[in-house]
Amino acid sequence: MTALAERHLLGLEGLSREAIEHLLDTALTMREVLRRSVKKVPTLRGKAVVNLFFESSTRTRMSFEVAAKVLSADTYSISQTGSSVTKGETLVDTAKNLDAMHPDVIVIRHASSGAAALVSRHTRAAVVNAGDGQHEHPTQGLLDALTLRERWGALDGKRVTIVGDVLHSRVARSDAFGLTALGARVTFCGPPTLLPPELASLGVTLATSLRRAVEGADAVMMLRVQNERMDGQFLPSSREYSRTFGLGLEQLEWLKPDALILHPGPVNRGVELSPEVADGPRSVILPQVENGVAVRMAVLYLVAAGHAEEHG
Amino acid sequence: MSGHAGLFAIVGARVIDPANGIDGERTVLVRDGRIAGVESPGALPSFDGVRGERIERIDARGLWLLPxxxxxxxxxxxxxxxxxxxxxxxxxxxxxxxxxxxxxxxxxxxxxxxxxxxxxxxxxxxxxxxxxxxxxxxxxxxxxxxxxxxxxxxxxxxxxxxxxxxxxxxxxxxxxxxxxxxxxxxxxxxxxxxxxxxxxxxxxxxxxxxxxxxxxxxxxxxxxxxxxxxxxxxxxxxxxxxxxxxxxxxxxxxxxxxxxxxxxxxxxxxxxxxxxxxxxxxxxxxxxxxxxxxxxxxxxxxxxxxxxxxxxxxxxxxxxxxxxxxxxxxxxxxxxxxxxxxxxxxxxxxxxxxxxxxxxxxxxxxxxxxxxFQLDAGTLTVGAPADLTLIDPEARWKFDAKKSSSKSHNSPFDGWEFSGRVVRTFVGGRVRFEL
The missing domain is CATH 3.20.20.140 (Metal-dependent hydrolases)
Known part of the structure; x- marks a missing residue:
């Protein structure tokens, strides 16, 4: 069984609705395993999964590790510090050397857009993109889709608004591809410096007014804005950003009563999201995290299965 | 090819020299590294009066001759x-x-x-x-x-x-x-x-x-x-x-x-x-x-x-x-x-x-x-340096970056197929490239 037309999961762009639905269905089965008291199935026994994280990460990294371990894969973790990268080894060399050790899956997080694609050209392993620069973060897109689908049954016709630094956000791109493939209508909202008009070509609506963007939305995803963007280059200050694009109790009044609040983490509390909203009843931030593990189990399972077919 | 540095004529080629408005069959005479004549087909004698020598002929039928x-x-x-x-x-x-x-x-x-x-x-x-x-x-x-x-x-x-x-x-x-x-x-x-x-x-x-x-x-x-x-x-x-x-x-x-x-x-x-x-x-x-x-x-x-x-x-x-x-x-x-x-x-x-x-x-x-750049180049005007390029307009070929003469191979055109190819290049009347 393989859900992916390609051996790797480099992004959600171009994935069919069927492929995404199949991934989400598989994730639901996996989540059931995760909730057992004995969290272990032999599905990926004897498979080697390498986690290659060149950027700091808590959630995604841990989530991939848990996912691999529950499926009984052997996992190996490499981070930028403590690897040959600090000695100047190129990414291609790292990929070739890892490949010589016969891993089945390489999970990569890297600061450069296209890094996962580059690694995929230099290894026989299946490559899973765990976030490449400002390009895609496909498992985040999948876990967001799963979280919304189970609340709503289906995404068709639902309005999802993504607020923040969409220009530099890999989450925004994967969400745009994934959620629209499932029938949702996506709006990107942010200041004009972070919202170039070309983004509309992703099939999303663009808005610079938070109020108009969230009124009538069925879900609002708040993105973190990196501090380096708020030093006058893109935004005058964190303070001004927060009062123009932050979501607090006051702004919450603009939303539909049943609208959901998502955040890919880590949250800049008090900047894009007030603590009351982050921890409030509409927030599905923690279910997102649980679904993250389930989705990554599904992805590892499906790419490793595809890999086995090809090399079996 | 290297024997005719002093005196030779390229005959039979389609000569395209935009600066002089030429596009047609011509005979190009080269003497001492410079263009000595661009003549109608058949107009060139076999003996060069200036040098008192026989003119060597290079047959370029089917080819283009360009500056x-x-x-x-x-x-x-x-x-x-x-x-x-x-x-x-x-x-x-x-x-x-x-x-x-x-x-x-x-x-x-x-x-x-x-x-x-x-x-x-x-x-x-x-x-x-x-x-x-x-x-x-x-x-x-x-x-x-x-x-x-x-x-x-x-x-x-x-x-x-x-x-x-x-x-x-x-x-x-x-x-x-x-x-x-x-x-x-x-x-x-x-x-x-x-x-x-x-x-x-x-x-x-x-x-x-x-x-x-x-x-x-x-x-x-x-x-x-x-x-x-x-x-x-x-x-x-x-x-x-x-x-x-x-x-x-x-x-x-x-x-x-x-x-x-x-x-x-x-x-x-x-x-x-x-x-x-x-x-x-x-x-x-x-x-x-x-x-x-x-x-x-x-x-x-x-x-x-x-x-x-x-x-x-x-x-x-x-x-x-x-x-x-x-x-x-x-x-x-x-x-x-x-x-x-x-x-x-x-x-x-x-x-x-x-x-x-x-x-x-x-x-x-x-x-x-x-x-x-006001350079003395790019034409077949009589007296100009005999810098010439012969093209086979029918040649089909594939660019292989690895085999190029450059030390580097960074080309997005690697593997592209083309028709029309440089087959010989003269600099100052001397062959400096030949396919």
């Missing part, structure tokens, strides 16, 4: 980055591509900012004895954008133009003085037009860049700077040459300036004539260059400007980089591609696609660039 190509923009990397290219390997790639004259751009390490370095480049070119290598020198010392170089001294040493290349002169006052002072030597100030405040990305800013999550460079980065320099060229009356024009807005600005008599010439590259930013999809670093590949509307504007004379030349921006500089994450990879060995094929491809007229295309590779 050797002139490239205003090649990076030969020597001194300083000889692992990427040397003057000798660059000159070898040049003749393999039909080029007989190339301008070696000055952004080497160290940059060519004094007469001794100009003479070094010239001497290395002469030692290689392949294409003629004409040195460019920098506008400012160390390409720093501050103090002017000694333009008179540099010109006397052999510099044919002045450019700070990829580190454009940011201070408008310095650029103004450079243009003014250049009138002393009558050599162009050559500008890579990029406002560094708007630059900094690794591809064109547009639909493809937002999709790939790559930081983009808007066309405005080029257009803002071109408009500034056109204003300064008009103010000073000096000759400005604009490198690798890549956007429709730049074309409009140059067209308007030319129509008012501003002394400006400009070039475009074969890759901007051929590819668009779509080529970056998949993160192929051989599609990374500055200025970046632009969308189709810009590509079409470049084609139109080459045809209508707004642009004067096709120039390669031959930019060799080693694998270690290119096989990297896209944002970290070096910008630029090799171009000398594919430029003619890509230009001819535009002709075959109906985008350029053949004689205009040849002009853009020969007399167009020669006129822009």
């Amino acid at each position: 050797g190509f002139v490239d205003l923009h090649a990076h030969l990397r020597e001194p300083g980055e000889e692992h990427k290219e040397t003057i000798a390997t660059g000159a070898k790639a040049a003749v393999a591509g039909g080029y007989t004259t190339i301008v070696a751009i000055a952004n080497t390490r160290p940059p060519i900012d004094n007469a001794a370095l100009v003479r070094f480049v010239k001497k290395k070119g002469e030692e290689a004895d392949l294409a003629r290598v004409l040195p460019a020198a920098t506008i400012t010392l160390g390409q720093k954008g501050e103090g002017l170089t000694e333009l008179v001294d540099l010109a006397e040493a052999g510099a044919v133009c002045f450019t700070d290349d990829g580190r454009p002169v940011a201070n408008a006052g310095v650029m103004r003085r450079a243009l003014e002072y250049s009138r002393l030597v009558g050599r162009p100030i050559v500008a890579h037009e990029e406002d560094l405040g708007l630059a900094g990305g690794s591809m064109h800013e547009g639909e493809v860049s937002v999709r790939l999550g790559l930081r983009g460079v808007p066309g405005a980065a080029e257009e803002v700077m071109i408009r500034r320099d056109l204003v300064l060229a008009e103010l000073t009356g000096a000759h400005l040459h604009v490198m690798h024009v890549s956007t429709a807005g730049s074309v409009r600005a140059i067209r308007e300036a030319k129509s008012r008599g501003v002394k400006v010439t400009a070039e475009a590259t074969p890759h901007h004539l051929t590819l668009t930013d779509e080529a970056v999809k998949g993160y192929d670093t051989n599609a990374k260059m500055m200025p970046p590949l632009r969308p189709e509307a810009d590509r079409r504007a470049i084609v139109e400007a080459l045809q209508d004379g707004t642009l004067d030349a096709i120039a390669t921006d031959h930019a060799p980089h080693a694998t270690v500089d290119k096989e990297l994450e896209f944002d970290k990879a070096a910008s630029g591609i090799v171009g000398l060995e594919t430029a003619f094929a890509l230009t001819l491809r535009a002709v075959q696609r109906g985008e350029l007229k053949l004689t205009r295309a040849i002009e853009l590779l020969t007399s167009g660039p020669a006129r822009a």
Whole structure:
């Protein structure tokens, strides 16, 4: 069984609705395993999964590790510090050397857009993109889709608004591809410096007014804005950003009563999201995290299965 | 082939010499490294009265005979980055591509900012004895954008133009003085037009860049700077040459300036004539260059400007980089591609696609660039150097970057199939390349 037309999961762009639905269905089965008291199935026994994280990460990294371990894969973790990268080894060399050790899956997080694609050209392993620069973060897109689908049954016709630094956000791109493939209508909202008009070509609506963007939305995803963007280059200050694009109790009044609040983490509390909203009843931030593990189990399972077919 | 250096005639070829309005079968007589005659078929005697010798004949039936190509923009990397290219390997790639004259751009390490370095480049070119290598020198010392170089001294040493290349002169006052002072030597100030405040990305800013999550460079980065320099060229009356024009807005600005008599010439590259930013999809670093590949509307504007004379030349921006500089994450990879060995094929491809007229295309590779820099090259006028390129217009071939004469192989055209190929190149009447 393989859900992916390609051996790797480099992004959600171009994935069919069927492929995404199949991934989400598989994730639901996996989540059931995760909730057992004995969290272990032999599905990926004897498979080697390498986690290659060149950027700091808590959630995604841990989530991939848990996912691999529950499926009984052997996992190996490499981070930028403590690897040959600090000695100047190129990414291609790292990929070739890892490949010589016969891993089945390489999970990569890297600061450069296209890094996962580059690694995929230099290894026989299946490559899973765990976030490449400002390009895609496909498992985040999948876990967001799963979280919304189970609340709503289906995404068709639902309005999802993504607020923040969409220009530099890999989450925004994967969400745009994934959620629209499932029938949702996506709006990107942010200041004009972070919202170039070309983004509309992703099939999303663009808005610079938070109020108009969230009124009538069925879900609002708040993105973190990196501090380096708020030093006058893109935004005058964190303070001004927060009062123009932050979501607090006051702004919450603009939303539909049943609208959901998502955040890919880590949250800049008090900047894009007030603590009351982050921890409030509409927030599905923690279910997102649980679904993250389930989705990554599904992805590892499906790419490793595809890999086995090809090399079996 | 080497036996006929002194006296020979090429017979049977279709001669295309745009500068002299020739397109048809002619016999070209070469004596002592210069063009001695361009005659109707059959008009040439078998015995040369001047030398009192029998004229050796080279049968070129079925081939095209063109003036050797002139490239205003090649990076030969020597001194300083000889692992990427040397003057000798660059000159070898040049003749393999039909080029007989190339301008070696000055952004080497160290940059060519004094007469001794100009003479070094010239001497290395002469030692290689392949294409003629004409040195460019920098506008400012160390390409720093501050103090002017000694333009008179540099010109006397052999510099044919002045450019700070990829580190454009940011201070408008310095650029103004450079243009003014250049009138002393009558050599162009050559500008890579990029406002560094708007630059900094690794591809064109547009639909493809937002999709790939790559930081983009808007066309405005080029257009803002071109408009500034056109204003300064008009103010000073000096000759400005604009490198690798890549956007429709730049074309409009140059067209308007030319129509008012501003002394400006400009070039475009074969890759901007051929590819668009779509080529970056998949993160192929051989599609990374500055200025970046632009969308189709810009590509079409470049084609139109080459045809209508707004642009004067096709120039390669031959930019060799080693694998270690290119096989990297896209944002970290070096910008630029090799171009000398594919430029003619890509230009001819535009002709075959109906985008350029053949004689205009040849002009853009020969007399167009020669006129822009006032070089004694690019024509078959009697008395001109016998720099010639023979083309087999029917030859089908596949470009194999690994087998190219350049030291580097960074080309997005690797594996492309072309029809029409350079089969022999003469420099000063001597065969310097033969397929």
